[in-house]
Amino acid sequence: MLNYRTCTIILVTLLLITSCSTRTKREYRQIRGFAQGTTFNIQYYHPENRDLSEPIGQILERIDSSMSVYRDNSIINAFNGSQEGIEVDSLLAQVVELSLQYHRQTNGAFDITVGPLVKAWGFYARKNQVPSDDTIAHLMGFIGDGMIALDGLFLGKKHAEVKIDVNAIAPGFTVDRIAAYFEKIGIKDYLVEVGGELRSLGNSPRGTPWRVGIDRPDDNAVSGENLQAIIEISGQSLVTSGNYRKFFMKDGVRYSHTIDPTTGRPVEHSLLSATVLDSTSARADALATAFMVMGKDKAIQWLQTNPGVEVYLIYSDEKGNYQVWMSEGIKKRIVQ
Numbered sequence: 001m002l003n004y005r006t007c008t009i010i011l012v013t014l015l016l017i018t019s020c021s022t023r024t025k026r027e028y029r030q031i032r033g034f035a036q037g038t039t040f041n042i043q044y045y046h047p048e049n050r051d052l053s054e055p056i057g058q059i060l061e062r063i064d065s066s067m068s069v070y071r072d073n074s075i076i077n078a079f080n081g082s083q084e085g086i087e088v089d090s091l092l093a094q095v096v097e098l099s100l101q102y103h104r105q106t107n108g109a110f111d112i113t114v115g116p117l118v119k120a121w122g123f124y125a126r127k128n129q130v131p132s133d134d135t136i137a138h139l140m141g142f143i144g145d146g147m148i149a150l151d152g153l154f155l156g157k158k159h160a161e162v163k164i165d166v167n168a169i170a171p172g173f174t175v176d177r178i179a180a181y182f183e184k185i186g187i188k189d190y191l192v193e194v195g196g197e198l199r200s201l202g203n204s205p206r207g208t209p210w211r212v213g214i215d216r217p218d219d220n221a222v223s224g225e226n227l228q229a230i231i232e233i234s235g236q237s238l239v240t241s242g243n244y245r246k247f248f249m250k251d252g253v254r255y256s257h258t259i260d261p262t263t264g265r266p267v268e269h270s271l272l273s274a275t276v277l278d279s280t281s282a283r284a285d286a287l288a289t290a291f292m293v294m295g296k297d298k299a300i301q302w303l304q305t306n307p308g309v310e311v312y313l314i315y316s317d318e319k320g321n322y323q324v325w326m327s328e329g330i331k332k333r334i335v336q
Contacts, residue, residue, distance in 0.1 A: 028189075028205045035060045036170055037070045038195035043205070044182060045189040056178060063174050066091045067166050069115070080115075080163040085148075085156035093153050095166050095173050095282075100150065102169075102286040106302070109290035111261035113147045115165030121266065123257045130250055136264040143261055171195035172239055172285025179281075199237040199281050209234045211335060217242055217272040217314050217322065228314060228324075230336040237281035241288035242273030242314075258292045269295030270315040272322070277310035277330050300325065 027049045031042040042056060066089050067076045079086050088096070099112045116139045122129035131139075142161045149156045166173075171194040178192045179199045189202030191210050200210035213227040231238065243256040256266040274291035278284035287309060291299040296315045303309060310329035317323050326334075 026205070026207075031056055033060075035064050036068050036174065036195065037167070038171065040174075040194040041191075042178065042193070043191045044187050045202075045205075046187060055181065059177055059181060060174065063091055063170065063177065067095060067170050069165055069167065076164065076166065079155055079157075082157070083160045085154060087153050088155045090153065092166075093150060093155065095169060096148070096150050096155060096164070098173070098282055099166060099169055099286070100148075102283065102290065103145075105306070106287070106290040106294075108144060108261060109293040110168070110286045111144060112164045112166050112168070113143050113162060114259050114261045115163050116142060116161070117259050117261070117264050118165065118257070121255065121257075121259065128250060128255075130255070140264045143264070168241075168289040169282055169286045171197040172237070172281035172283070175199050175237065175281035197237070197239045197281050197285050200233050201235050203234075212238055214240060214275050214312060214314075215242075215273070227336075228322075229312065229334050231277070231312075231330065231333045232335050233277065233333060236277055236279060237284045238275065238277050239281060239284035239288045240273055240275040241285075241292045243267070243292060258289075260293050267293055267295065270317070271296045271299070271313060272316060273314045274299065275312040275330075277312075277333070296325065303327065 026045055028043050028045050029049070029051060031040075031053050033040055040060070044052070046052070065071065065074055068074045069076060069080075071077065075086075075088050075092050079088060096112070099110070102110045103112075117136070120131040120135055120139055142159050142163075147158050147162045148164060174194045175192045175197050176199065179190070179201070182190050182192070183201070189204075191200040191204065192198060198212060200212075204210045209232045211230050211232050214229045214231065216226045216228040218226060243258045249255075256268075258267045259265065260267050271292060274288045276284040276288045276291070278287065291302075291311065291313070294302060296313055299311070299313065303311060310327045312327075312330050313325045315323055315325070
């Protein structure tokens with residue numbers, strides 16, 4: 001079940017005409033709530049001040065019922081419980097097709113079959129457990145290339161134990177769907193955010209391009225209150241992935257929630273967060289996850305051979321100090 005509520009944000013613009021002034025109101029609608037096991041926050045300007053919560057709620061509901069692993073009756077859970085695969089809906093088929101594409105582009109760093117490993121490490125239920133070497137070796141037999149295949153709407157699996165989890169791309173895909181709906185009906189000023197993945201167009205309620213913050217990767221920092229940088233965006237998507245809040249400690253060892261699909265174990269490198277600016281939220285979502293798997297050096301190498309993707313990487317040096325590596329394109333958008 002989706003929960004959401006709407007409210008109105010009012011921007012007052014003063015227009016000076018000769019010696020007198022008039023006041024014009026631009027009313028921005030806001031829709032907030034919960035979907036896909038996370039939160040969403042949507043702001044938009046409609047010239048007739050229309051409440052679009054119902055059609056947006058329908059988009060969210062359809063995606064949730066298709067690919068949410070938190071719903072027992074979702075299509076993705078039906079696939080995960082099947083022996084050889086099932087016919088899926090067009091939404092899940094699109095996400096799987098994109099996921100397989102990004103899997104190839106990132107040399108396997110982005111992998112939606114890694115779900116059983118994430119579960120084994122206890123990140124789904126926050127059990128904070130370290131699986132045995134035998135368990136990891138067993139699960140690795142159901143991860144990676146060739147484990148799933150899409151033929152039209154039929155999604156097949158190589159083994160009954162193969163399961164997929166699209167949480168690393170579904171929020172971005174959802175943002176793209178809502179943004180496409182807005183643009184289809186002529187909305188020219190909006191910000192769509194689902195689970196931290198966002199896309200904007202036009203101006204904010206202040207009458208200026210939208211500005212979004214990149215959190216400083218402190219373990220105990222409150223999101224949005226301790227910012228590393230502020231970036232101005234319009235007509236593009238921005239996604240940040242990080243392991244500085246999602247981890248657990250056991251026997252003095254810190255285990256990140258980012259699982260390397262090539263080893264079956266949490267990543268061990270200096271990269272703390274990866275922010276990606278791209279043309280679509282789905283791709284930015286997938287690439288941010290892939291970069292967190294690769295680590296700083298491999299991510300930079302990938303970027304050098306794949307131009308057009310803008311990134312902001314925060315990592316720790318040998319002394320534990322925060323350092324930043326950013327692309328030229330994103331550097332031009334930093335306003336603070």
